Every structure is written in structure tokens, then in C-alpha cells.
Amino acid sequence: MDIKHSVYIALFAAITAALGIFPPINIAAIGVPITAQSLAVMLAGGILGAKRGALSVVLFLVLVAVGLPLLSGGRGGFGVFVGASGGFLISWIVGAYVTGHIVEKAWNKLNVVYAFASAAIGGIVIVYAIGIPWVAVAAEISFNKAFVGSMAYVPGDLIKAVIATAIILVVKKSYPIISKSED
Template structure:
């Protein structure tokens, strides 16, 4: 059972992911997937809220997108977006937050940036790519090798986002702003 405080945190982090969608997406041209800031929110939700609350925050976000709210980067939303070429990445966000949260919880990361970075990267990069690359292959009709190789272009930016998430989470934890994982 979630407490009122847990529900508020989930809603707050869903709103944060939506706010990160206001950063204009950067199209790469060779893939139908733009660079966005929203995976930073996935990483932060997992490593700050923990697996359960982080996953719920991202499920809430996806429900709002499915309802048609234009919360994805570039002002996109609706069921059509969740069936398009970028959907595999987006649909993997709750799982990514759960994995980041589980790793952070298991490592007992506290305010240590390196374990927080590893948790953020595992959930926000590995898991999200594991959902997105096969989806590009199946839905966009890209050869699997091209989808995988094209996704390599995102790794430097995603590693920077994992670093920002780890530094932010470490600072938040040192300040004692959020309670321990549920």
C-alpha cells in the first residue's frame, strides 16, 4: 500500500519527467528517435524514489501520455506515439526506473556517486536500449544491426545524464530531502 506521501512523490516525479520533455528534442536524422532529456527523469526516479515508487511514477507518466497529453519531447502524446518507432524506448522507462531503483537499493548506495551512476546507467541506458532497439527493428523495419549501431550515438549523452543523475541524487541524499527507498 502506498502512503499519501508516496503518491505525492510519484506524481512529482511524473511531472518532472514531463517538464524535462519541454527541452527541445534533438533529431539525429539517421534514426527516428531524437535525443531528449527525459531519460534523466527515468534515472532520477529510480535512484531517488526506489524501484517501487520510481516504476509507479513512470507508469503514471505513460498513462498520461496514452491519454493524449503532449508530455513527450516535442509535444507528443497519445496512443499513436506509444505504437510508433520510439515507443520501445518510452515503454521501457518504467522498467528502467525499477531496475535503477533495485540496483540502488541492493548496493545501498547512500550518497556515493559511483554506485548511483552505475544504477542510473543500468536502468536508464541498458534497460531502455534493450526495449527500444528491438522495437525499432520490429516497428520501424530497421535492420537490427542498424538500430543497434545507430543507438550508439546516444550513449555519450546518456552517460552524461547518468552522471548528472548520480550527482543530483547524491546531493539530495546528503541533504536528507527525500526519505529512504520504500
């Protein structure tokens, strides 16, 4: 990996941290806040591709684990990974990878449909598939209660997927970071 790719990875870790400036909206039912940072997961994968997108999230989460208060609301430290949010945080790595993988595979025909599908599948479906069971265990509630409580997040996440779609397509057209050779 060259310097340019390392800079992109660090840049997207910084973007993820910057999105933590927006205050979290707490939902008491499951104890996981609504944040703008999940948008960064969609953007990292969709703009950097699978490998670099996932690595940017790994870098961000390592910084959080060592105690930097980079999560929305100024949270940080290893303890956030064992709480109700832990599964969602870990799922961001897989979500960015899946988003990037779909974008890479559809690169030559990438349009609104493919870009939105990549953001929604990686940034919502995958993230929820890992995060919801974790919430059920960590919060000691039933899977059904965790699932129903998590549905409050879907409208906001769909808006984030629309925003990510627009940004992914603009970046692809104006400054593509994913090259055609990565298909």
C-alpha cells in the same frame, strides 16, 4: 501507499513532463529523438526507489497515452507507443525500476560508483535493450542498423547518468526518500 509517496510519484511524473520542455534532437536514421526526459527515468528510480520510481513513469506514460502532449516536442497520444519511440517509452518503466532496485540494495554503501552504475544500468543498458529491438521492428530496419544508429545517443546518456549520480547523492544526503528499511 500513503499520501506522501503518492505525492512523490506525481512529482516525478511532473518532473518528467517538465524535462519535455527541452526540444528534441531528431536523428533521421532511426526516428527516435534525443530528449532530456530519459534523465527523469534515472532520477525517479535513484531518488524514489524501484517501486515508486517505476510508478511515476507509469503515471507519466498513462498521461501521454490519453493524449497529453508531454513528450519532448509536444508529442502525446497512444500513437507514440506504436512508433519507433514506443519501445524506449515502455522501457522507461523497467529502467526506473532497475535503477531504484540497485540504489536500494546499495543504500548503506551508496557512493559515486554505485549511483552511476545504477543510473547507467537502469537508464541506459535496460532502456536500450528494450528500445533497440523495438526500433528495428517498428522502423523495419535490421537490428544492426538500429543498434548502430542508437549508439549516437550514448554520449548524451552518459552525461545524463553523471548528472543523475550527482543529484541522487545530494538528495540521499540532504533529504533521503528511500529509507534504510527498504533495503
